[in-house]
Each structure stands twice: as C-alpha cells, then as structure tokens.
Amino acid sequence: MESYKKFGSFTMAYSIKADPHFSQFVHGAGSIAYQDVHGVRIFVGDPFCRAEDATPLVEAFIAETRRQRLSLVGMQCSMETARLFNGFGCDATHMGVETLILSDWSMKGKNVGRRIRKAFKSGLTISEARWDSDTTLAQQAEKISDSWRSTRKAKKALGLLLREPTFKDTPDERTFFAWLDHELVGYVTFEAMYENNQRIGWYANINRRDDSRNIAIFDAIVATALASFRIEPGFQSLSLGIAPLAGMHNTHGFSNRVVELITDTSFKFGNDGYNYKGIFQSKKGYWPKSFEQNPNQVEVKDTYCITSGIMPVNPVAKAFMGVGILPDGLMQTALFATKITAMGMWREFMDNSRFSPAPLWRALTT
Template sequence: MSDQILALDGIRSAAEGNFGFAERVGYLKQYGVHSQSFSTLQPGMQYFDMPGVGYVAYMRKWGGTFVLSDPVCATENFAVILEKFHTRFPNACYIQVSKPVVDFLHLRFGLFGTQFGSESRITLQDWSLRGKKKQILRTALNQAEKNGITVKERFSDDHTREISDAWIRTRKCKSKEIRFLIRPMEMDYRENERHFYAYQDGKAVGFIYFDPIYRNNEIISYVPNISRANADFRQGIFYTLMAHALEVFKAEGIPYLDLGLIPLSLDPATEHQESRPLKRLLHGVYEKGNFLYNFKGLEFTKSRFRGDTFKTYCCHRRTIPALEFLAMFKLTRLL
C-alpha cells in the first residue's frame, strides 16, 4: 500500500473537472461494476470528477458528506481519486463500499471500515429452481400460476405509480420513497433499465425495475433496485417476477444477477479495521429495529435465491458516528 501511496505524488497535479452528463455515463459504462453504480446518477447527487480517471458520487446533509458506492473508475485508480476526494472532504462517510476502498481509507487516513451489510450475486450459468432450499420459490411460482399471474417485460408505465403508492402505505416508512441507498423510481436517465410486470386478469399487480451493471462497456449483470406489489399480493409476487427475469437474463447470456444490499446482514466476527462498538450497535438494530425497516424479512427473501454473498462496508472517522448516521437516515428518508 505504501508504494501505491507514493505513486500518487506524480498524479496529484491532475485537475478536478466537471464532466458533462454524457461523459459521466461513459465512465459508468466502462467502470460501473458496483451494484449501486447506476444509482450514482440519481437526482440530487453531487460529483467529484477527475478527468481521465472517473468520479465519486455523494450527497450532503446537515453539513455531512455521504459517498454512495465505490468510485466509478478502475480499481487501480481508487487510491488516486480517493486521496484527492478525502483531502477535499476529510470528514466524509462512505456508504456501501467494497474492501479495496476500506483498505485504502483505513491505511492511508485511519478511517474505520465497518460492515454495513451484505450483498449477493447469482451466477446465471448455474441458476436453476432445483433443490430443496429453493422450494419456497417453486411454491410461489405454483401459487402464482393457480392465481392466473403472468409476467411480461415492458418499458411503458402500467399503473406504476398507483401500485407504488399503495405499496408504500404498507411499509414501515410510509411517507416517502427511500432515496440515496435506493435510487428513486423515477429517474431522468433510464438507459438499459429493464422492467418486468406481473399481471392478473390483465391488470398489473406488481413490478421490478432492474438496473444494469457494466464492465468495459458491456452489461455483466442486473440488480433489482425498485420492486413493488399490490398490497393483496405481498407474498410471492417478488419471487415470481425474479424467477422470470432470471430465466430471461440467463437466456441472453448475461453472466450474473446481483441482488443488491442486504442491510445489517452482518458477519459476527469483527475485522481489525471495524469499530467494535458500532458493529455491536448495528447488530442490535438488526435484532430490535424491525419497526424502522424490515431487515430480517429482506434478508430472508434474498437468501432464498442462494447467491454468493460478500460483505459491504461503511467508512467513518468516529468510533460511533451517531450524528452522521442520523443525518444519513434523514437523507435517505428513513426518518
């Protein structure tokens, strides 16, 4: 890591730039391998641009700076752009970032890197509905068939807002859609989104929006960032939509399907760079905080697909970043 830091000296003179939107999309398609890279283009984001390298996406709240996902650049340039970004925003918090980002920020600046949750990825070549552990998926599909549920891919709006508003009223957070950690349903930039709708008696009763994940200008995966269902069909519609989309993507030769963030799904073991008090607090929120968000239900639902799981982290300066987390919850509209 020290050699990597020394190598920065020859690059620090690179000027910060202000990318045009098309230029930023170009970096996304080249380097947008993170499950939330597409979400960095959501409304309200601010950007730290570095010509020839990439960008960091962030939002601000109560004077705090909150970075979403890894920098959109080549992995070998994480240190380059994070060095300059941290110089500008030394008290920033980094949310849903990977271990290479954690390692640099911890070793270079002494930031904690505490697990924030897990993510899951399905290798589509190996995907099937077979196996005892996927029985719940098969049951959902059978029930959907008995109830006359069909799934179609279409891009036009089909009772989307009506379904979404009814769905939101059934959630723990009933006032507004979550943002930042989950991009808003309506975005100006929608290139390569995929929309799958479930229908009963010709009427849409649920849908999932999938966002593309890129590498070297090719789509390597999709992630279901927006999912809604009619309140009468809360059980099974997600599984039915997902199973259909998985088969479509597999047939197209897409390598992976990412399931996105599973918040507060934590490994009990504590890594050396993690804040032990914060890790204990997050464990407690997972166990006792279901009135805020359905942490356990989401983890159970995504675990049914038997993907390969890996950790995702938050980086922070203070041992317990209480004010920062409060600001982030306000930013995301969870509070």
C-alpha cells in the same frame, strides 16, 4: 455516463450516475459520487476508476472532505473500497449482505421455488414491456407504487440507496410487469451493471407490488427476468440488492465498535422500525443449502459502512436521516430509536420467556 459503462460493475452504479442529486468528485482518471446532507458528505458504492487510480482518488476525496469540514460516511461499499479508505485512517463496519444470482441458478431445492410455482399456479403472468407501450401503464403502476408505500414500515422513500420510479423508458433499464386477472399487480425495474463497456448483469432496484394478493410477485418477476437475462452475452449476475445490517462479519480488524454496536442492536431489536429480518429472510430464500456443492448459483457479498473518527454516532445518524430510515432531527431520531429498541427488546423477552402477562393482568383487573 462514460465512466459508468467502464466501471459500473456494482449495484448502485446506474442510480448514482443517473440521479441529478449526486455530485461527482473528479480526480485524475476517476470519480466518486456523493451528496452533502445535514453536514455530512455521503458516498455510495465504489469509486469509478481503474484499480491503479483508486488510491490517489480516495486520498484526494478524503482531503477535500476535510477541507470542507464535513464528516464522511460511505454506504454499501465493497471490501476493496473499505480497505482503501482504511488505509487513510477510516473505519469500515459491516453494513449488510448483497445476494447475486448467478448463471447456473435454479429453483430446485430453494425455499423461493415453492413460492414462485404457487404464484404461477394462481394465474400470475409476467411480461416485459416499455412504459410507452400502453398509455395507461404509468397510471396503473403509480397506483401500485402509492399503495405499496403505504404498507411499508419506513414511510419515507429511501433516497441515496433506492431510486424512485420515473414511469419512463430510459437507457440501461428494463421493466417486467406482473398481471393477475388482467390487472397490474406489480413491477420491477432492473438497472444494468457494466464493466469495460460490456454489460455484465442487472440489479433489481425498483420493486413495487400489491402485497394484498399474498403471492410471490417479486420472486416470479425475478425468475422470469433471469430466464431472459442469462442468455445475453457477458451475463454474470442478477443482484437482488442488500439485506441491510444482516450477516455481521466484522472479522477484518477495522470496524468501528460504536457503529458495530448500533447496527447489531438495530438488526436484533429494530424490526418494528425497518424490516431488516424480513428482507434478509426473503433474499436468503434464493440461497442454496450448500454453497460448496453449488458454487455457480449464488454469490453473497459483504458490504461496508465507511466512517471517520472514534465516535461517529452523529454523522451516521444524520446519514441515515438522509437515507430516510431515521426521522429528521437528532432528538426525533433518539426518541424513535429508543422506542423501537425497547419494543424489540420486550418482544424478544416475551418470545424467549415462559412468562405470560395475561394471568397477571386478569388478577389485577378482577
């Protein structure tokens, strides 16, 4: 974990260093975390190295991937990493936006502020605790987690991009719990982000809650955790993670047009398969109305998907199978994508059309 403490300034740093399923490609004074899934080499986030060591590391990583005859897909990468890989012939397509709450953030004037105040008025209480502080805590949390999973559009755990709860105390993690009427209703585990051996922030990675309560459990936890984190020496930001496929800004000149078409279509019409728009709107509730007038409240970062080749549809599909967004098998994926897109297009048509099928149906069935 030494390189994590030096170079783990991005949100996925802790997860990919702590996850035993990730391998480490080491070259010179740096490393890149990756997994080989369905014949695709997938890496997440940025290289663990100094800026001056990044170019030879990326060059060696690409060369080794080609020697292994594997396709290459990178996810949730920064613009700096996108430019590095583009220098060796790869494309970088916009993958989504990450919202980071900065030290001057306040609820005033934010849509999320109303939700947070309402949650506290409902009697919600938030407390930070260790997992071993209560012998029943893990059991209660696991019940919340199982119930939460059953309500998700994507039933599979999103491996690679989101870490599953362990219900154990580990270094560089802190967990805040939400209680209502003395009952556990949610929790968020935050992972530390580092730079030059100094902790600079936290990432809200593991988020579980009882949605039947219809109150802003996650947002109330974030507000409470932020109040604790922001007084720590060196604090810079609390990351809410990415809103996948949101905020397309492929103006840098090296996106892959095929991947761009797929991601744009998925965001616009694929909400029945994955809650792209809902996640984006939830995180957008933290944004100020004017970034220019409130420059130290929120930072929004673009993230990128790295691919190689003109038509990387197959490796990208397999990568999303590995993540858990798409079902295993190319045929199953094609059928799933076609069904979800058709449903989304029909809903979009109905929402923007004066046509109503009800009179036609009544006429046909009379």
